[in-house]
């Protein structure tokens with residue numbers, strides 16, 4: 001019994017240490033991400049976009065600087081803006097989430113632009129995208145893939 005017991009205890013201790021390290025190294029309790037969803041990829045394309053609301057519950061501004069995922073090696077921060085009555089999309093180096101405030105990523109605003117998808121995104125799947133902030137913290141966010149038919153109401 002003793003021979004079995006000791007390895008099991010060691011394993012539990014090791015697991016606890018690694019869990020603790022993960023939490024202290026990456027989890028940011030001041031950042032809460034809600035309503036994450038991504039778009040199903042259009043057949044024949046390898047791009048998609050993802051949206052969410054990022055809440056900053058701390059008293060300091062936090063800056064989103066990048067996003068990474070196993071689904072793609074190239075995810076950019078983008079913003080849609082109206083230029084001369086036309087919707088333009090441009091890349092941003094970062095997006096600020098102000099202290100005790102939130103920033104909404106939504107169609108026609110900020111979004112995560114996913115390029116070079118390794119596999120098409122299908123409706124109802126979940127993908128994980130890690131958001132990286134300027135205080136060296138990061139948050140893993142789950143995004144539900146929405147079908148193309150659920151596209152938002154267009155204003156004609």
Ligand SMILES: [Cu+2]
Pocket residue numbers: 049078079089090111112113
């Ligand atoms: Cu874009």
